[in-house]
Amino acid sequence: MTPSTLPDLPPLSAADGRVHARYWLETGDDPQRAAEVIAGEQSSGTFTAVPGETPALKARSGAVVEQLQLLDVVSQPSLPGILVAPRYQRCLLELSWPLANFGPSLPNLMATVAGNLFELRQVSGLRLLDLAVPTAFAAACPGPAFGIAGTRRLAGVATGPLIGTIIKPSVGLSPQETADTVRQLLAGGIDFIKDDELQADGPHCPFDQRAAAVMQAVHAAAQAQGKQAMVAFNITGEVDEMRRRHDQVLALGGTCVMVSLNSVGLAGLLALRRHSQLPIHAHRCGWGYLSRHPALGWDYAPWQALWRLAGADHLHVNGLANKFSEADDSVIAAARAVLRPLDAAHPMVAMPVFSSGQTGLQAAPTHAALGCTDLIHAAGGGILGHPGGIAAGVSAMREAWVAAEAGVPLADHARQHPALAQALQTW
Amino acid sequence: MTPSTLPDLPPLSAADGRVHARYWLETGDDPQRAAEVIAGEQSSGTFTAVPGETPALKARSGAVVEQLQLLDVVSQPSLPGILVAPRYQRCLLELSWPLANFGPSLPNLMATVAGNLFELRQVSGLRLLDLAVPTAFAAACPGPAFGIAGTRRLAGVATGPLIGTIIKPSVGLSPQETADTVRQLLAGGIDFIKDDELQADGPHCPFDQRAAAVMQAVHAAAQAQGKQAMVAFNITGEVDEMRRRHDQVLALGGTCVMVSLNSVGLAGLLALRRHSQLPIHAHRCGWGYLSRHPALGWDYAPWQALWRLAGADHLHVNGLANKFSEADDSVIAAARAVLRPLDAAHPMVAMPVFSSGQTGLQAAPTHAALGCTDLIHAAGGGILGHPGGIAAGVSAMREAWVAAEAGVPLADHARQHPALAQALQTW
Numbered sequence: 001m002t003p004s005t006l007p008d009l010p011p012l013s014a015a016d017g018r019v020h021a022r023y024w025l026e027t028g029d030d031p032q033r034a035a036e037v038i039a040g041e042q043s044s045g046t047f048t049a050v051p052g053e054t055p056a057l058k059a060r061s062g063a064v065v066e067q068l069q070l071l072d073v074v075s076q077p078s079l080p081g082i083l084v085a086p087r088y089q090r091c092l093l094e095l096s097w098p099l100a101n102f103g104p105s106l107p108n109l110m111a112t113v114a115g116n117l118f119e120l121r122q123v124s125g126l127r128l129l130d131l132a133v134p135t136a137f138a139a140a141c142p143g144p145a146f147g148i149a150g151t152r153r154l155a156g157v158a159t160g161p162l163i164g165t166i167i168k169p170s171v172g173l174s175p176q177e178t179a180d181t182v183r184q185l186l187a188g189g190i191d192f193i194k195d196d197e198l199q200a201d202g203p204h205c206p207f208d209q210r211a212a213a214v215m216q217a218v219h220a221a222a223q224a225q226g227k228q229a230m231v232a233f234n235i236t237g238e239v240d241e242m243r244r245r246h247d248q249v250l251a252l253g254g255t256c257v258m259v260s261l262n263s264v265g266l267a268g269l270l271a272l273r274r275h276s277q278l279p280i281h282a283h284r285c286g287w288g289y290l291s292r293h294p295a296l297g298w299d300y301a302p303w304q305a306l307w308r309l310a311g312a313d314h315l316h317v318n319g320l321a322n323k324f325s326e327a328d329d330s331v332i333a334a335a336r337a338v339l340r341p342l343d344a345a346h347p348m349v350a351m352p353v354f355s356s357g358q359t360g361l362q363a364a365p366t367h368a369a370l371g372c373t374d375l376i377h378a379a380g381g382g383i384l385g386h387p388g389g390i391a392a393g394v395s396a397m398r399e400a401w402v403a404a405e406a407g408v409p410l411a412d413h414a415r416q417h418p419a420l421a422q423a424l425q426t427w
Numbered sequence: 428m429t430p431s432t433l434p435d436l437p438p439l440s441a442a443d444g445r446v447h448a449r450y451w452l453e454t455g456d457d458p459q460r461a462a463e464v465i466a467g468e469q470s471s472g473t474f475t476a477v478p479g480e481t482p483a484l485k486a487r488s489g490a491v492v493e494q495l496q497l498l499d500v501v502s503q504p505s506l507p508g509i510l511v512a513p514r515y516q517r518c519l520l521e522l523s524w525p526l527a528n529f530g531p532s533l534p535n536l537m538a539t540v541a542g543n544l545f546e547l548r549q550v551s552g553l554r555l556l557d558l559a560v561p562t563a564f565a566a567a568c569p570g571p572a573f574g575i576a577g578t579r580r581l582a583g584v585a586t587g588p589l590i591g592t593i594i595k596p597s598v599g600l601s602p603q604e605t606a607d608t609v610r611q612l613l614a615g616g617i618d619f620i621k622d623d624e625l626q627a628d629g630p631h632c633p634f635d636q637r638a639a640a641v642m643q644a645v646h647a648a649a650q651a652q653g654k655q656a657m658v659a660f661n662i663t664g665e666v667d668e669m670r671r672r673h674d675q676v677l678a679l680g681g682t683c684v685m686v687s688l689n690s691v692g693l694a695g696l697l698a699l700r701r702h703s704q705l706p707i708h709a710h711r712c713g714w715g716y717l718s719r720h721p722a723l724g725w726d727y728a729p730w731q732a733l734w735r736l737a738g739a740d741h742l743h744v745n746g747l748a749n750k751f752s753e754a755d756d757s758v759i760a761a762a763r764a765v766l767r768p769l770d771a772a773h774p775m776v777a778m779p780v781f782s783s784g785q786t787g788l789q790a791a792p793t794h795a796a797l798g799c800t801d802l803i804h805a806a807g808g809g810i811l812g813h814p815g816g817i818a819a820g821v822s823a824m825r826e827a828w829v830a831a832e833a834g835v836p837l838a839d840h841a842r843q844h845p846a847l848a849q850a851l852q853t854w
Contacts, residue, residue: 030609045596060599061631079752080431081752082754083752103631108663108690115712119745168480169480202529236538238701265689266692268666268693274665283541285538288550296720378471
């Protein structure tokens with residue numbers, strides 16, 4: 001039973017004021033001993049007994065094995081290693097730490113719950129499944145400044161999903177070519193446009209020129225349409241660069257900035273969030289190396305929790321029937337995690353972003369799985385490929401969501417909506 | 428043939444002014460097509476042809492498949508995925524990008540060479556093996572401000588390795604208890620002491636109090652010994668916190684700060700480096716989730732290159748015969764990578780840090796593999812476990828390195844060095 005085939009587990013609680021983490025663990029050692037080694041290594045213990053680790057110190061600072069539930073046994077280890085055993089026991093392990101070990105610090109929390117433990121020789125598989133921080137921790141974190149309500153307000157979309165798209169080609173367009181592309185998308189009535197994560201501040205498409213040209217197009221369209229679309233400008237870079245580009249977007253009347261989380265890190269996002277007056281669109285590029293092997297790394301639930309605590313307003317979750325290797329149930333679990341309150345007093349809910357091979361066909365199953373429309377649904381070919389043009393493509397996406405909310409089959413709804421009818425022939 | 432069993436490959440060159448990356452790739456698709464998909468996805472292409480991707484744009488901005496060398500074929504994919512095939516071809520893939528795509532920006536470089544490619548459905552295994560940036564890129568990066576020479580100068584260790592240790596218990600000591608531990612270590616003549624990566628700025632051991640108490644012990648010992656040991660204070664945190672703590676260490680006369688790289692991210696380290704006047708000791712905690720499965724993620728060579736470009740002076744590489752799951756050849760490859768110049772004009776060499784279950788027994792094989800002593804050798808039990816006390820433990824470590832450099836067997840050298848002789852009975 002790997003992390004991807006586990007049944008739904010109850011959410012972790014940090015009501016006792018401690019930080020809790022749940023892992024899927026596979027070990028060739030005695031599971032109880034392996035659990036104690038992990039708990040020790042990530043708190044007051046080390047490989048050997050040290051004189052200073054008194055019982056009082058351990059009681060004050062040691063991590064606690066809260067739960068160890070045995071799952072199945074396998075004969076081959078999921079990850080190669082030095083410890084060779086006849087059998088490898090898989091388990092669910094819950095650890096807890098006193099908040100006083102690191103205080104309400106996200107970077108230090110990460111070093112504790114996901115530090116030097118994946119390398120342990122006792123570990124032939126380890127995946128962080130869930131994370132819960134106490135209210136005192138959440139209260140000290142900035143969290144998303146805009147979230148769902150703020151994003152809806154700035155994008156002028158009171159109900160339904162934000163229908164979005166990504167500027168393509170990803171790189172290589174000049175600032176003016178980028179603005180021309182944006183102009184066409186805006187004329188089609190799109191709600192949300194984002195830079196590709198590969199588009200940064202290269203010499204052929206300098207950020208300031210691109211932002212200025214794009215925002216000119218945005219304002220022109222807003223004047224014509226009475227509603228300003230949201231454009232997420234990729235400001236990924238060093239802290240001072242991000243702040244400066246953020247200020248530039250703000251000065252130009254823009255309403256969103258984007259960063260690649262794995263590129264800037266928690267300290268990078270926190271520095272931006274402490275400065276930002278705009279929603280932060282958080283891209284997860286690189287997520288594959290953190291998650292692609294089921295017996296190693298991170299589930300999305302704990303990972304996105306760190307970034308929401310740090311201030312991400314929108315979080316990418318891939319999409320149903322996507323073009324990548326992720327299964328649909330994993331995509332839905334990720335989106336549900338983004339929409340689940342982190343803490344009763346500090347829910348810090350963010351907006352999931354669905355993208356990758358998306359069309360209106362994914363509207364109904366996405367809505368059915370989430371029960372809401374608080375999301376960004378980004379489509380490229382699903383919109384641009386419409387034979388009636390971009391406006392018809394956007395309209396077809398919207399009508400697909402109207403049908404999904406009403407519980408009406410797409411084919412039925414399409415009878416009254418020719419753009420949707422036409423789209424159904426190409427999707 | 429997995430990345431860990433590949434023969435030594437020639438270092439990548441970026442002499443053509445482009446960024447080069449080498450991957451180990453496993454694919455159930457046609458390898459040439461898979462390579463083109465990866466190159467396209469990480470530059471101007473996307474899943475489908477888009478109107479704006481003109482031949483001129485592609486020539487300007489597209490990534491190039493520089494080399495595709497077929498290795499072996501396997502019948503089962505290394506990573507689960509959606510694309511099921513009768514056979515999976517393993518290959519070495521080298522890609523290159525024009526620097527103009529992202530400019531000399533480390534965070535955006537990371538999004539390009541290690542972004543949305545591990546998730547591709549064509550990929551059943553992908554590992555970044557090596558990375559080379561052109562001189563123009565390196566020239567724009569800060570790099571280590573101190574490196575080997577600066578570290579030796581500040582630590583007062585002109586030749587031989589810095590003999591170091593880690594404060595244990597990792598967490599739970601009060602500032603005064605920490606200083607007492609440091610005082611004992613310093614009395615033993617140790618060169619280098621570091622905080623554990625779990626020790627941060629919690630309420631039971633506030634950073635400022637700990638730093639002040641420890642530096643008092645450091646100055647007292649320096650006055651007695653005529654040489655100030657280097658203490659790496661863990662300042663991992665938000666950017667402003669790191670800057671403030673750095674200033675505090677500097678004001679107290681300290682000579683080193685430490686950060687957990689995966690916790691602060693590239694933007695975090697860069698912000699610290701732009702501010703710092705002290706060597707930055709870089710901890711890799713979390714490295715296991717980036718590397719533990721051989722068919723996924725990062726080799727150490729490209730990963731450490733990013734952090735050296737960003738300014739890391741010391742980089743952890745585990746140790747020979749370590750207590751974790753890493754094999755010795757991987758440890759040595761990591762250390763060699765840290766010591767290899769990044770660029771002729773900007774070598775940016777950093778100091779490898781060996782730790783985990785280390786004693787003087789690892790001196791000779793470590794020296795034989797590296798051919799130099801430009802390293803920090805950190806031992807806990809290997810020093811503290813000496814029956815003659817800490818000073819004897821430090822002396823035994825030093826003499827083990829003297830023997831290693833002279834090519835004399837430890838047992839022979841021990842005849843003239845009783846502390847070493849005693850140590851050999853316990854190591």
